Amino acid sequence: MVKRYVRHLLRDDIISYRSKIPSEHELMDKFQVSRQTVRQAFGALEAEGLIYKEQGKGTFSNYDKGAGQNRIVAVVTTYLSGFVFPGIMSGIEQVLSDEGYMMLLSNTNNIKEREARYLRSVLEHNVVGIIIEPTASSQANSNLKLLRGIEEKGIKTVFINALYDDFESAYVLLNDLKGGLMATDYLLQMRHRRIAGIFKTDDKQGIDRKAGFLKALSAAGIPEASEFIGEYNTAQMYDYPYMFAQSLLQKEGSPTAFFCYNDQCALMVIRAIHDRGLRVPEDISVVGYDDSASPMHSEAKLTTIRHPKKEMGIQAAKFMVGMLEGRMRMPQYMYEPELIIRKSCRNL
Structure with missing residues (x-):
């Protein structure tokens, strides 16, 4: 005040x-x-x-x-619209604006070369900090040298959603391994045993959500069935979940439930289910992830794991301001997942 x-x-x-x-x-x-x-x-x-x-x-x-004092914080995300990103951006902008900082916003479309271009721009321009979601975070960090250069220049860095394993930094994350475990446990509690999982694995979030999925199945004594696990990357994200679900639903002994990487993936799976003449949840149960806006208004009333979105943006910006003011060195925070139960699952 x-x-x-x-x-x-x-x-x-x-x-x-x-x-x-x-x-x-x-x-x-x-x-x-x-x-x-x-x-x-x-x-x-x-x-x-x-x-x-x-x-x-x-x-x-x-x-x-x-004198044009420098008060610019760069924000680099994988996407700008859809998914969890509008909420995250809103939280970041709210805090930075209140604290007298300008936000320089860009997105990589999850392409490493674009991330490199923006990191070089941060080095070349008058920026005091960068809030960044790493691009294709489960893959090798080809931009480590640029990140080290940013660090050496004294530019503060806060990661959101995921980390690069070879670069230590402040961060604000969601416990995605626990989220995957929680979502799968819910389906197991509803007596499902043939559970398919679909994961976007060029991002660390997908790797962690898959790990939670497999951990829950293992704890329940259910062996891993590779044919029930689908993996896709950024280039495939608009068609793979639908096609994978369609292929499974055509087979004998098809899944009774799907756990999906995010809500966008879940909606494609639901479309595949409907196109086979089946219903959600009467015939097949579906759990999503992120609690983005559209599934809340969809016919399916999707059960999902909540992503903190705006709270994450606010926390990341507060960490950035704290480091710029010298009150914090390398703050780190991980949100615990929350299961939002709606109407896309049923007991067997």
Whole structure:
């Protein structure tokens, strides 16, 4: 509150460069807060280079609007629209805007070469931090050298959704292994035994969700059936889930349930089920992942694992600001998954 108010005074030229800002006592009275609270705000603003103190004289503005002080944070995601990304972007933008930072947004379409191009741009331009979702994160990190260069330049980095195993960084993640386990356990509790899993495996999220799926089956004493496991990559994501589900449903002893990498995948599986003249959940049960908006309004009323979306964006941006202000070094947080039960599954 105090920090935001002082920043507003500086950025809107209410207090000009090198002019005195309100004293500790004035701010304590205005906001009815303690001296410690005001001093913490001053310390953060001083760390950002926005104010400075002169012994015996007070605290002054160090914000020169004409100097174009650098307050740009790059945000690089695999996609911009659909899936969980609008919510994540909304959370990031909310915090960065409140804290006086600009957001420079780009997406890689999960292509390593595009990620390299944006990382080079971060190195070449006046950027203080980067919030990034790694591209094709289960594959070899071909852009490690660029990430090391960003680190050496002092540019702060926060990863979201996944990590590169060979690059240590701040991060905000969802426990996808546990999410896969939780979704599969739910189907097992409903007495399903022939459960198919479909996973996007060029992203680490898919690898972890598959690991949770297999762990749940193993704990239930169900042997892994390779013919019930489908794997696809980014280039196949708009057709593979439908075709794989169709191929399984044509066979004797077909699955009674599907666990899908995400809700988009689940909707394609549901379409395949309907195209075979079958119903969800009366004939086949389906569980998705991410709790994106469209499945909530679909005919299927999809049971799914909730992705924190906006909360993840807010947390990632808070970590970024904390590191830029010197309050945090390498913060890390992992959300626990939550199963959202709707109407796409039934007991056998």
